Amino acid sequence: MSRGLIFSVGLFAAITGFAQQGHPLTGTWSGDWGASPTQRNQVTLVLNWDGKQVSGIMNPGPDSVQLSSVYLDPSTWTVRIEADAKDASGKPAHISAEGRLEDIASYHRKLSGTWKQGTTNGDFKLTRD
Amino acid sequence: MFKFVALSLGLAASVPVAAQDAFSATYDNTRQVTLKGPITRIEWANPHAYVFLNVAGADKIVENWAVQIGNPLDLERDGWKRSTVKIGDVVTVDGYPARGDALQAFAKSVTLARTGAKVFTAAPKRTAAAAAAPAPAPRWPDGQVRLGPPPGKKGYWGTPTASALVERTSGPVISMNGEGLLKNISDADRVAPMQPWAKAIYEYRQRRLLQDDPFTRCLPPGGPRQFQTPHGFQFVEQRELGRILVLLGGGDRNWRIIYTDGRPAGQGDDAVLTYYGTSVGKWEKDTLVVDVAGFNERFWFTNGGLPHTEALHLTERFSRPDLNTLKYEVTVDDPRTYTRPWTGGWNIQWVPDQDIPEYFCEDNAETTFVR
DSSP states (O other): OOHHHHHHHHHHHHHHHTOOOSOTTOEEEEEEEEEETTEEEEEEEEEEEOSSOEEEEESOSTTOEEEEEEEEETTTTEEEEEEEEEOTTSOEEEEEEEEEEEOTTSTTOEEEEEEEETTEEEEEEEEEO | OOEEEEEOTTSOOOOOOOTTOOHHHHBOTTEEEEEEEEEEEEEOOSSOEEEEEEEEOTTSOEEEEEEEEEOHHHHHHTTOOTTSSOTTOEEEEEEEEBSTTOSEEEEEEEEETTTOOEEEEOOSSOOOOOOOOOOOOOBOTTSOBOSSOOTTOOEEEEEESOSSOOOOOSSOOOOBOTTOOBSSGGGHHHHOOBOHHHHHHHHHHHHTTTTTOGGGGTOOOOGGGGGSSTTOEEEEEEGGGTEEEEEESSTTSOEEEEEOSSOOOSOOTTOOOBSSOEEEEEEETTEEEEEEEOBOSSSOSSTTOOOOOTTOEEEEEEEEEETTEEEEEEEEEOTTTBSSOEEEEEEEEEEETOOOOOOOOOTTSGGGOOO
């Protein structure tokens, strides 16, 4: 058993020890999306499972956007998110994102995939806070 | 001084019961390992004690193995002391190797080379304590059933008859080990009426051999799981204060309060969500009926990893048909996780004339091993 293994075990315990163990989408997710590695836009999602559907908002605050639909396919852990936002000029810009959950046992589980906002295609990476 | 690892596919899939141990996730009980060498270190720590051996491999390179021998409380009860073996003693260990490449094993037996004495034998399951002679359930002067010991006596509630909570149905018994790990993952549908996401999470946890279980990190066993821990529990009925304390022998020495003072059940919207929720009980003849709500989502409420949400609402029924038997029944109502309310339960045996064990789960005690 190596020093590294012991450290890893301890770190794993620390990471998973206080994980939220309920619905895997419930909680606050932070990260970014963008069309390229250098053009990124900060994103915060607050999601909640009510027993029938996942609802949520994007970027809570005065300019928050209500998510119109959030769908989880538990057979593949894929997630689809739809919302109607506005671009920088104030024009409507539909958001359609599709990603996959990873590290489900971790409190800081990941959600990443493709993100389309208006006519811009990109990717997104979110981590549960 | 040798190492021998043997595949034994026909080996009984018994799981040594070690307190708060992710046994199935850590060790492979389909293989066996025999280790011989001098002891280099003894870690007498909670939740698991270890001895470390220098073992020469086939290539003559000496490897230092960590051998888990159980938790100190159970070891002491079985007669093992910290001084049973000493650094430098040559021992032979038969056990289960860890999964993966770690130089770690779970001992089934430890034999001292200089005497040939087998100084440690892991029981597949701790033998249930001898029951008291059959007798009616003890009662208070007003006729109310006592959940604790008879007046002037000691005792606590010990061994449960089930290792995990499953829905009570007329179907065949679902086969699982002492940790709640299903023998056949296809039985998941029969465990409880789960929503699709909940079934996927449950199967995910099962496929990972329960390695993500918060209980093994010493987090509290809320919900029905508090009555599944290896070291039992105790009721302290404080009738004059209108409450019953539930003291746990395992876990983190937690306790839970069941209020019986007539207060309304349920949780206010601003209540702090906890591992044990808020419990309000009332007696219906000889059955204590307890309404519990206000759980957080940071634990697994039963062995085996059934999920829940903050909407979890339990109705527990405790009855004591005789001195030695506690009947526990619980109805699970969590509409965010399950398609309908469902009920399960088990019996628990009285351990007479003994104090509840003082087991302590100390998270990360083992991770102080720097090797």
